[in-house]
Amino acid sequence: MTFDPHQLRDDFPILRRTVASGQPLAYLDNAASTQRPQVVIDAMSDCYQNYYANVHRGIHTLSEESTAAYEAARVTTQHFLNARSSREIVFTAGTTAGINTVARSWGHANVGRGDVILVTIAEHHANIVPWHQLAEAVGCRVEFLPINQSGTIDDSVVAQALKTHRPKLFAFTATSNVLGTNFPAQSWTEMAHRSGAAVLVDAAQAAPHEVIDVQQWDADFVVFSGHKVCGPTGIGVLYAKLEHLEAMPAFLGGGGMIQTVTTEGFTATEPPEKFEAGTPPIAEAIGLAEALRYLQRVGLDNIRQHENALCQRADQALRQIEGVDVLGPMPDLKGGIVSFTMDRIHAHDIAQWLDTRGVAVRAGHHCAMPLHDVLGKTASARASFYLYNTVEEVDRFIEAVQEVRKKFASKGRRRRRPPVTNA
Amino acid sequence: MANEQDIYEEHVLDHYEDPFHRGPLDDATHADEGKNPLCGDVIQIALKLDDEGRIREAWFEGEGCVISQASASMLIEKVEGKTVDEVKDFSAEEMLELFGPKLTPNRQKCCLLSWRVLQSALHSPIDGEADADADAAGGSPRFGGPSLSEES
Numbered sequence: 001m002t003f004d005p006h007q008l009r010d011d012f013p014i015l016r017r018t019v020a021s022g023q024p025l026a027y028l029d030n031a032a033s034t035q036r037p038q039v040v041i042d043a044m045s046d047c048y049q050n051y052y053a054n055v056h057r058g059i060h061t062l063s064e065e066s067t068a069a070y071e072a073a074r075v076t077t078q079h080f081l082n083a084r085s086s087r088e089i090v091f092t093a094g095t096t097a098g099i100n101t102v103a104r105s106w107g108h109a110n111v112g113r114g115d116v117i118l119v120t121i122a123e124h125h126a127n128i129v130p131w132h133q134l135a136e137a138v139g140c141r142v143e144f145l146p147i148n149q150s151g152t153i154d155d156s157v158v159a160q161a162l163k164t165h166r167p168k169l170f171a172f173t174a175t176s177n178v179l180g181t182n183f184p185a186q187s188w189t190e191m192a193h194r195s196g197a198a199v200l201v202d203a204a205q206a207a208p209h210e211v212i213d214v215q216q217w218d219a220d221f222v223v224f225s226g227h228k229v230c231g232p233t234g235i236g237v238l239y240a241k242l243e244h245l246e247a248m249p250a251f252l253g254g255g256g257m258i259q260t261v262t263t264e265g266f267t268a269t270e271p272p273e274k275f276e277a278g279t280p281p282i283a284e285a286i287g288l289a290e291a292l293r294y295l296q297r298v299g300l301d302n303i304r305q306h307e308n309a310l311c312q313r314a315d316q317a318l319r320q321i322e323g324v325d326v327l328g329p330m331p332d333l334k335g336g337i338v339s340f341t342m343d344r345i346h347a348h349d350i351a352q353w354l355d356t357r358g359v360a361v362r363a364g365h366h367c368a369m370p371l372h373d374v375l376g377k378t379a380s381a382r383a384s385f386y387l388y389n390t391v392e393e394v395d396r397f398i399e400a401v402q403e404v405r406k407k408f409a410s411k412g413r414r415r416r417r418p419p420v421t422n423a
Numbered sequence: 424m425a426n427e428q429d430i431y432e433e434h435v436l437d438h439y440e441d442p443f444h445r446g447p448l449d450d451a452t453h454a455d456e457g458k459n460p461l462c463g464d465v466i467q468i469a470l471k472l473d474d475e476g477r478i479r480e481a482w483f484e485g486e487g488c489v490i491s492q493a494s495a496s497m498l499i500e501k502v503e504g505k506t507v508d509e510v511k512d513f514s515a516e517e518m519l520e521l522f523g524p525k526l527t528p529n530r531q532k533c534c535l536l537s538w539r540v541l542q543s544a545l546h547s548p549i550d551g552e553a554d555a556d557a558d559a560a561g562g563s564p565r566f567g568g569p570s571l572s573e574e575s
């Protein structure tokens with residue numbers, strides 16, 4: 001199958017629509033959330049129309065069929081990550097829920113007063129706040145790896161921090177959702193393991209764009225979200241090595257995660273069900289599996305190459321525009337994300353103007369306030385690309401940014417003075 | 424129909440580029456600051472109230488998008504000379520009307536930031552000077568500022 005974004009667009013019904021201004025949609029907010037192809041929408045509809053019931057509970061046809069589809073989704077996810085066993089795949093509500101599960105369960109069991117959790121300054125709040133909460137609860141510390149001028153982190157800085165802090169856990173993002181920087185999951189994991197730290201990789205921005213092999217990474221925990229891989233909202237994946245899942249205490253208690261319950265207490269069942277208390281996101285798991293198959297059919301290597309080309313084009317053009325400051329490294333070191341600021345123009349005004357041109361970008365701190373603090377910015381605008389974006393859309397984006405500059409440039413405007421009244 | 428382009432009407436950009444009373448107010452009696460954590464917009468408002476509970480002078484400072492800054496300028500221009508009661512009666516809807524162009528709910532927050540800060544500034548006397556005010560008003564520091572009903 002040859003890769004043609006124009007053809008792939010036909011798979012995504014939403015891309016045919018226009019925005020409030022009447023312009024056709026150029027959706028460049030994929031790092032926040034992606035769109036869904038028809039096959040994913042259909043898979044979920046099919047579940048609800050033809051065989052939906054609760055899973056693991058009913059002794060009846062629908063429940064058996066739903067359970068089979070739900071468990072098949074787990075196997076699809078296992079293969080997507082190349083995990084050893086489907087029992088290492090826990091369905092959660094998303095990346096945020098996955099990290100919180102590790103913090104509350106593994107963290108409370110393994111981290112104590114004076115221990116260190118090491119993260120990077122480029123983390124999403126989802127990989128910062130749960131550790132702050134753990135620190136409040138058990139008295140550990142959170143240490144941050146700084147980024148250098150070019151928006152990356154040298155291995156030597158990582159090695160030094162591992163040596164200085166001897167962290168219990170090194171939790172880092174595989175791809176920064178602001179800078180687009182790719183961090184080397186495999187080699188950092190190896191370094192961390194050598195110093196005795198466990199590793200959590202936030203793959204929210206990596207899973208949509210690259211082949212992930214969790215055995216090769218060898219990380220202890222890997223998390224990602226369904227809605228960023230063309231799948232549904234409300235579902236995500238927590239991969240953990242089976243030995244951890246077996247040792248970790250259950251986090252949420254309730255139905256589905258127990259072996260027995262008495263008036264005195266309970267015994268938890270085996271992983272992964274142990275971490276799936278309550279009715280799980282059933283149709284969402286089925287939709288997620290369909291999305292993962294879709295990405296594999298298109299080819300994650302193709303997707304990555306295509307995005308890099310778009311990113312390069314956008315990055316280069318932005319750097320030509322006067323007053324534009326592109327954040328993060330040059331395109332060869334990052335995924336399909338370009339964040340930027342404009343001299344004396346707020347990111348919200350950029351995004352608002354781009355919307356009138358049909359171009360959807362994100363503006364704000366992108367849930368990365370500590371990173372924006374060290375960059376000395378209150379907010380930035382971000383264009384993020386995916387398999388269905390085209391060169392034409394990148395050009396429309398650039399043209400609209402050029403308009404922004406003209407629109408908001410100082411022109412010696414004067415406010416109309418109110419008539420003078422004698423107060 | 425709301426055309427988003429109209430948000431940046433000339434009148435709005437005029438206020439952005441040539442704001443009314445943007446700067447510090449040295450002898451302020453009341454002041455407060457507010458933020459929109461989502462956007463990073465910041466507005467500080469400083470007021471000088473006279474004994475009759477009238478806003479003698481109003482100034483603002485801040486940083487943020489066109490909407491947050493231009494709306495602050497419009498609001499400050501509007502309230503100078505007004506009584507505290509008049510300002511308290513000035514509703515959020517009236518603020519959006521004063522701004523003019525129709526805003527989506529997300530952007531309304533930017534527009535209402537200065538309105539929110541102004542309302543809280545009325546209750547935030549500046550220490551020292553303000554103590555006298557609070558005492559004069561019957562000493563209710565929690566609500567700060569002179570209580571007009573008691574003073575007039």
Ligand SMILES: Cc1ncc(COP(=O)(O)O)c(C=O)c1O
Nearest residue numbers: 094095096124126173177204225
């Ligand atoms: C790097 C990173 N981590 C975590 C998250 C949080 O994902 P979710 O909101 O799906 O839980 C995001 C999403 O914005 C992200 O980009």
